[in-house]
Amino acid sequence: VTNLVLVGSSNISVFSVTGEYIDRFCKGVVGYPWGIAISEGNTVFVSDIELDCVHKFKLPTFQSVSKVGKRGTGVGKFLYPRNLTVTDGCVYVADSGNHRVAVMDTELKHRNYIRHQTMTSPYDVKVNNNKVYVLSDKDSPCLHVFSLTGEKIRSLITCDKDGNAQVRRCESFCLDKKQNIL
Numbered sequence: 001v002t003n004l005v006l007v008g009s010s011n012i013s014v015f016s017v018t019g020e021y022i023d024r025f026c027k028g029v030v031g032y033p034w035g036i037a038i039s040e041g042n043t044v045f046v047s048d049i050e051l052d053c054v055h056k057f058k059l060p061t062f063q064s065v066s067k068v069g070k071r072g073t074g075v076g077k078f079l080y081p082r083n084l085t086v087t088d089g090c091v092y093v094a095d096s097g098n099h100r101v102a103v104m105d106t107e108l109k110h111r112n113y114i115r116h117q118t119m120t121s122p123y124d125v126k127v128n129n130n131k132v133y134v135l136s137d138k139d140s141p142c143l144h145v146f147s148l149t150g151e152k153i154r155s156l157i158t159c160d161k162d163g164n165a166q167v168r169r170c171e172s173f174c175l176d177k178k179q180n181i182l
Contacts, residue, residue, distance in 0.1 A: 012036065012046065014062075025062035030055055035083035035124075037091070039106055042125040053082060054093055056108060068108040073098055075110050078135055081170060083124040093130065094122035101125050101134055101146075114150040118142070124172045128179065135173050143173070156181070159173060 012033055014022040026033060031050025037046050042050040042059040053069030079097020086092075090111065100115035101122055107117045114132055119142075124135040131153065132146040143156040173181055 012044075012062075023062070025057065026055070029064055030129075034081065035094070037084050037086040039086040041106070043086075043106065045077075045084055045086055045106075047084050047093055049080045049082065052078040052081065054078070054084065054091065054104070054108060056106075066108055068104070078102065082122065085126055087127045090127075092125045092127060094125045094134065096121045096123060099136075101132065112150060114146050116144065116146075116152050118152075118155060119144050126173070126175055128175050133173070133175065133181075135171075 010022045010032065011027045016022060022162045026046065030046060030048045032048060034048045034049045035047040036044065038059070043065070044057040044059060045063070046055045046057065048055060052071040053067050056065040057134070058065050059065060068076055071079060073079065075099070077130045078093070078095050082094040082096045084091060084093040086106065088104055088178065091104045091106060091108065093104070095102045099120050099122070100113045102113055103111045105111060119134060119136045122134045122136045126133045129158065130148055132148060134144045134146065136142055136144060145153040145156065147153060175181060
């Protein structure tokens with residue numbers, strides 16, 4: 001890791017790993033950045049919950065390359081896109097207001113959607129071992145597991161047998177090397 005990149009309101013700041021401020025980018029380009037992911041090709045993808053879109057920037061200059069989306073429900077439209085991830089040439093976006101995960105290629109061309117009637121308001125998405133993990137409904141979170149083609153495999157409910165929430169107000173997660181969910 002050479003630099004740390006932090007998302008803030010209306011911009012994204014870059015710091016060295018020792019905490020030294022390096023630069024800020026996106027000022028005037030993004031409305032309210034939420035999620036950020038960096039591809040192997042040194043491209044930065046940023047979800048924007050104010051402009052309902054996904055931006056694409058090129059490293060190391062942080063030059064704006066393109067963006068896709070506007071408020072709506074159709075192809076190429078988003079309602080409050082939250083966290084996103086990039087893997088194997090695809091960008092996966094938790095499209096919270098549309099209750100789906102939008103899947104695009106790294107040129108931001110639509111591929112497909114992952115959705116299920118039990119998945120509401122996805123907040124985060126990760127891909128690992130040919131599975132798509134989606135965290136939905138931050139107040140009563142549930143982790144859904146899908147195949148890469150969007151077929152639901154299972155849901156991991158975060159409540160005990162009596163219905164008591166084991167996790168509250170969860171907006172993000174990660175998978176460790178042993179596939180444990182943190």
